[in-house]
Amino acid sequence: xxxxxxxxxxxxxNRLTNALTENDFKxxxxxxxxxxxxxxxxxxxxxxxxxDVDDVLGILRKNCSQREQLVAPISxxxxxxxSYIPKPVKVEVGxxxxxxxxxxxxxxx
Amino acid sequence: xxxxxxxxxxxxxNRLTNALTENDFKxxxxxxxxxxxxxxxxxxxxxxxxxDVDDVLGILRKNCSQREQLVAPISxxxxxxxSYIPKPVKVEVGxxxxxxxxxxxxxxx
Amino acid sequence: xxxxxxxxxxxxxNRLTNALTENDFKxxxxxxxxxxxxxxxxxxxxxxxxxDVDDVLGILRKNCSQREQLVAPISxxxxxxxSYIPKPVKVEVGxxxxxxxxxxxxxxx
Ligand code: NI
Ligand code: NI
Ligand code: NI
Numbered sequence: 651x652x653x654x655x656x657x658x659x660x661x662x663x664n665r666l667t668n669a670l671t672e673n674d675f676k677x678x679x680x681x682x683x684x685x686x687x688x689x690x691x692x693x694x695x696x697x698x699x700x701x702d703v704d705d706v707l708g709i710l711r712k713n714c715s716q717r718e719q720l721v722a723p724i725s726x727x728x729x730x731x732x733s734y735i736p737k738p739v740k741v742e743v744g745x746x747x748x749x750x751x752x753x754x755x756x757x758x759x
Numbered sequence: 760x761x762x763x764x765x766x767x768x769x770x771x772x773n774r775l776t777n778a779l780t781e782n783d784f785k786x787x788x789x790x791x792x793x794x795x796x797x798x799x800x801x802x803x804x805x806x807x808x809x810x811d812v813d814d815v816l817g818i819l820r821k822n823c824s825q826r827e828q829l830v831a832p833i834s835x836x837x838x839x840x841x842s843y844i845p846k847p848v849k850v851e852v853g854x855x856x857x858x859x860x861x862x863x864x865x866x867x868x
Numbered sequence: 869x870x871x872x873x874x875x876x877x878x879x880x881x882n883r884l885t886n887a888l889t890e891n892d893f894k895x896x897x898x899x900x901x902x903x904x905x906x907x908x909x910x911x912x913x914x915x916x917x918x919x920d921v922d923d924v925l926g927i928l929r930k931n932c933s934q935r936e937q938l939v940a941p942i943s944x945x946x947x948x949x950x951s952y953i954p955k956p957v958k959v960e961v962g963x964x965x966x967x968x969x970x971x972x973x974x975x976x977x
Contacts, residue, residue, distance in 0.1 A: 652972065653764070653858055655871070655913070657896050676856075678766050678802055681790045681899045693896060693913070695764070695802070697858055707975060715977040747894075748975040749871050749915055754761065757816060757857040759824040762873070762967050785965075787875050787911055790899045804873070804911070806967055863870065866925060866966040868933040 651753035652703050654696040657682075658714045658746045663692045666713045670696065675706055703750060716745035760862035761812050763805040766791075767823045767855045772801045775822040779805065784815055812859060825854035869971035870921050872914040875900075876932045876964045881910045884931040888914065893924055921968060934963035 658666060663679070670677050680693040698706050720738040767775060772788070779786050789802040807815050829847040876884060881897070888895050898911040916924050938956040 651858070653860060678791055678800065680802065682896055691896065693898065697856070710975075711977045746975070746977040747915065748977065749869070750972045750974070751860055751871060751969055752972050754859045754861050756859070757819075757855070759820045759855040759857065760967070762969060787900055787909065789911065806965070860969055862967050863970050864968045866928075866964070866968075868929045868964040868966065 651756045652698055652700055653751040653753050654694075654698065654703065654706055654710075655749045655751065656694045656696065656710055656714070656746050657691055657748075658694065658710075659744055660690045660692050662714045662744055662746075663694075666694070666710070669709050669713050670706070673705065673709060675702070675709070697753070697756065707748065707750075710746050710748055714744050714746035716742055719743045760865045761807055761809055762860040762862050763803075763807065763812065763815055763819075764858045764860065765803045765805065765819055765823070765855050766800055766857075767803065767819075768853055769799045769801050771823045771853055771855075772803075775803070775819065778818050778822050779815070782814065782818060784811070784818070806862070806865065816857065819855050819857055823853050823855035825851055828852045869974045870916055870918060871969040871971050872912075872916060872921065872924055872928075873967045873969065874912045874914065874928055874932070874964050875909055875966075876912065876928075877962055878908045878910050880932045880962050880964075881912075884912070884928070887927050887931050888924070891923065891927060893920070893927070915971070915974065925966065925968075928964050928966055932962050932964040934960055937961045 656666075667677055667679070675696055675698060677694045677696045680695065682691055682693050696706055718740045719742075721741055723736050723739050765775075776786055776788070784805055784807060786803045786805045789804065791800055791802050805815055827849045828851075830850055832845050832848050874884075885895055885897070893914055893916060895912045895914045898913065900909055900911050914924055936958045937960075939959055941954050941957050
């Protein structure tokens with residue numbers, strides 16, 4: 651048995667938990683408060699058999715990897731918005747920090 | 760030293776923390792947010808000596824085991840409630856998912 | 869890799885996370901709800917290399933150790949506050965409970 655702790659972005663949380671559930675993995679979502687550290691992040695605890703660790707890691711990689719997204723830039727305040735065509739800018743979104751912890755024993759009561 | 764992580768139902772939380780305190784065990788309660796997974800659940804972290812793991816497991820088993828409860832069924836909407844005697848139905852309540860993790864070292868500052 | 873779990877007082881939380889950030893350590897703050905246990909406490913998860921554990925412990929010790937603080941006592945209700953000079957009283961503040969957990973593997977996606 652392993653305990654997988656994954657810190658992901660809020661925006662990837664629903665897609666990830668859906669994908670975990672479809673594959674019969676159970677996750678517990680911990681609320682993480684802001685502070686200036688990791689604002690907008692979610693922590694999931696996923697317990698799984700040793701043989702299933704690679705599957706869970708694959709689901710995390712597929713649904714939460716850091717990637718670039720094109721977003722419309724905000725028009726400069728007071729600027730003449732008609733005078734130029736705004737170019738979309740790339741921003742990094744997503745990303746997962748994942749710890750796999752050993753488990754001594756596991757029980758269901 | 761071990762770190763016991765127990766995911767239990769909210770409704771068993773107070774009784775469990777009372778029982779742990781009476782036995783001089785300290786628990787830290789983590790807020791877990793809903794999502795559709797494990798709605799209404801609470802996660803407790805309990806640090807304890809290796810020799811005390813069985814005691815903590817016993818307290819968890821006693822206070823949080825899954826059991827059946829009889830509840831009054833909801834009358835069918837628009838049905839004629841006078842025409843039958845509602846039979847109480849059995850529902851499963853409680854239950855604990857428990858992970859015992861090894862601890863390399865422990866400090867109090 | 870290690871996972872350090874530190875339960876500290878809320879009042880030490882900002883100073884600690886500032887100190888961790890200055891030293892390039894990343895912490896994830898978990899919200900812990902009250903109950904009567906550990907009211908006003910915060911739990912931090914800090915992932916770090918084995919060689920950095922002592923540094924993190926030093927930062928925890930420096931910023932969160934239990935210490936005495938002098939506070940002005942509350943005047944007795946209905947008493948004649950002019951008739952005596954209130955003596956500040958010592959109270960214990962701070963304190964950290966720290967678990968260092970082994971990590972099998974670590975990933976960033
Ligand atoms: Ni195992
Ligand atoms: Ni031990
Ligand atoms: Ni290591």
